[in-house]
Amino acid sequence: AQTVTQSQPEMSVQEAETVTLSCTYDTSESDYYLFWYKQPPSRQMILVIRQEAYKQQNATENRFSVNFQKAAKSFSLKISDSQLGDAAMYFCAFFASNTGKLIFGQGTTLQVKP
Amino acid sequence: GAVVSQHPSWVICKSGTSVKIECRSLDFQATTMFWYRQFPKQSLMLMATSNEGSKATYEQGVEKDKFLINHASLTLSTLTVTSAHPEDSSFYICSAVRDTYQPQHFGDGTRLSIL
Numbered sequence: 001a002q003t004v005t006q007s008q009p010e011m012s013v014q015e016a017e018t019v020t021l022s023c024t025y026d027t028s029e030s031d032y033y034l035f036w037y038k039q040p041p042s043r044q045m046i047l048v049i050r051q052e053a054y055k056q057q058n059a060t061e062n063r064f065s066v067n068f069q070k071a072a073k074s075f076s077l078k079i080s081d082s083q084l085g086d087a088a089m090y091f092c093a094f095f096a097s098n099t100g101k102l103i104f105g106q107g108t109t110l111q112v113k114p
Numbered sequence: 115g116a117v118v119s120q121h122p123s124w125v126i127c128k129s130g131t132s133v134k135i136e137c138r139s140l141d142f143q144a145t146t147m148f149w150y151r152q153f154p155k156q157s158l159m160l161m162a163t164s165n166e167g168s169k170a171t172y173e174q175g176v177e178k179d180k181f182l183i184n185h186a187s188l189t190l191s192t193l194t195v196t197s198a199h200p201e202d203s204s205f206y207i208c209s210a211v212r213d214t215y216q217p218q219h220f221g222d223g224t225r226l227s228i229l
Contacts, residue, residue, distance in 0.1 A: 045158075101160060105157065
């Protein structure tokens with residue numbers, strides 16, 4: 001069975017600084033995708049970034065980038081130039097093609113200090 | 115972008131009543147829809163997977179008779195919480211996908227409060 005672990009329940013960052021959220025996963029599958037979702041207080045689920053396991057290049061989306069270490073089964077999210085609007089709960093998620101299901105980590109609450 | 119509408123956004127009802135939550139994909143046909151439950155400050159837990167025209171597949175521990183799922187068309191899935199009790203109070207979120215390899219698009223969720 002696949003599992004996703006986010007070991008940081010809460011993180012804090014100063015506005016304009018950089019923060020990295022950790023995520024590890026466990027799977028025996030070779031065909032899978034990894035995601036980071038943001039859930040602000042409104043509780044809407046917003047896709048931040050997506051990484052295909054077969055791609056070696058780390059995905060980037062503006063201020064958001066990932067460090068995908070396939071052998072170590074690690075998928076961390078780096079937020080650069082943090083903004084107040086980045087404050088939210090962030091979920092790492094794993095998707096395996098063979099199950100068609102999205103497995104979420106426990107979440108990390110990010111606080112951005114002005 | 116793909117839009118998923120979930121209705122109602124908030125519902126309060128008495129214990130023992132049944133509540134229906136709708137999930138619609140507004141601008142695409144969803145081959146599969148998913149229903150999640152989320153308790154405060156916790157992660158999303160998959161309840162069931164719904165494919166159009168077929169019975170939903172429930173995750174282990176989810177009561178089929180308590181949480182009725184119907185996926186009548188490629189744009190609509192409904193979750194009915196039958197004979198709801200206070201312990202069913204939670205945040206319910208649906209998502210929809212065009213096909214297996216596309217990202218899930220989430221509705222805005224429904225806050226269910228059972229008195």
